[in-house]
Amino acid sequence: MTKVNNNEVIKYKAIFFDFGGTLMCAESDNVAHLHMMKDIIQKFNLSASPEDMVVKYNSYLFTKEMTLLDTNPEEKCFTPLRESTKKAFKGVLTEYNIHPSNEDYHWFKEMYYKNHKIYVKLFPETMGIIKYLRNHGSIHIGIISDIDNDYQDFQFNVFGIKEMFDSITTSEEVRSYKPEPKIFQMALNKAGCQAEESIIIGDSYKKDIIGGKNMGMSTIWINKSSEKDTDKNEADFIVTHLKEIFPILNNLIK
Numbered sequence: 001m002t003k004v005n006n007n008e009v010i011k012y013k014a015i016f017f018d019f020g021g022t023l024m025c026a027e028s029d030n031v032a033h034l035h036m037m038k039d040i041i042q043k044f045n046l047s048a049s050p051e052d053m054v055v056k057y058n059s060y061l062f063t064k065e066m067t068l069l070d071t072n073p074e075e076k077c078f079t080p081l082r083e084s085t086k087k088a089f090k091g092v093l094t095e096y097n098i099h100p101s102n103e104d105y106h107w108f109k110e111m112y113y114k115n116h117k118i119y120v121k122l123f124p125e126t127m128g129i130i131k132y133l134r135n136h137g138s139i140h141i142g143i144i145s146d147i148d149n150d151y152q153d154f155q156f157n158v159f160g161i162k163e164m165f166d167s168i169t170t171s172e173e174v175r176s177y178k179p180e181p182k183i184f185q186m187a188l189n190k191a192g193c194q195a196e197e198s199i200i201i202g203d204s205y206k207k208d209i210i211g212g213k214n215m216g217m218s219t220i221w222i223n224k225s226s227e228k229d230t231d232k233n234e235a236d237f238i239v240t241h242l243k244e245i246f247p248i249l250n251n252l253i254k
């Protein structure tokens, strides 16, 4: 924790969480991808290392709009993750001179969900934090996530957490990714509050913190990779681990 912006007392009405890398362990998502590559290697009888294949797969998966790398605002367009995922599946196989059929893609989709169901995990602290907030009066608890609607629904059902949130806002719903204002505004509309009455918690400085602060939200950045934070002035609080947000929230919403 490093910084409090002002001395005024704000009555917060909503707390929003990013999902991937904030409540859900991003490393576990990588483990799912690694197992997917093992399944692909077995099905297509490839002589390849799953680790190398994951790197190739991810290079197709993460579009410029998703990663914010080299994005030219003139060329911005929205691509749902399922399309990027299909492109990644085809792309990685093309590198081994295989051109998958529609049937192969159906197989891949089933295998994709199977591996994500088995390997993707929440952080150990996630349930405790949400339950703590749930017990804290009437504050709105929402999700703001760069995710497709159907995958979000699937994953939240697997974890049994859907009912724990008052609102879930996805990039697919508004057809734009963070830090674009649309997704934040939609979430605020659902919560029925002003940006200044809300807190956003996320692990991406560029997406969650810049995006939230541009709207006027209070921001808590989970800087897990210990990125240099000297010029990260848009974060009101900086922590390195999800569990460190307990005392901050306790203070902000008491």
Ligand SMILES: [Mg+2]
Pocket: 018, 019, 020, 021, 022, 202, 203, 204
């Ligand atoms: Mg994230």
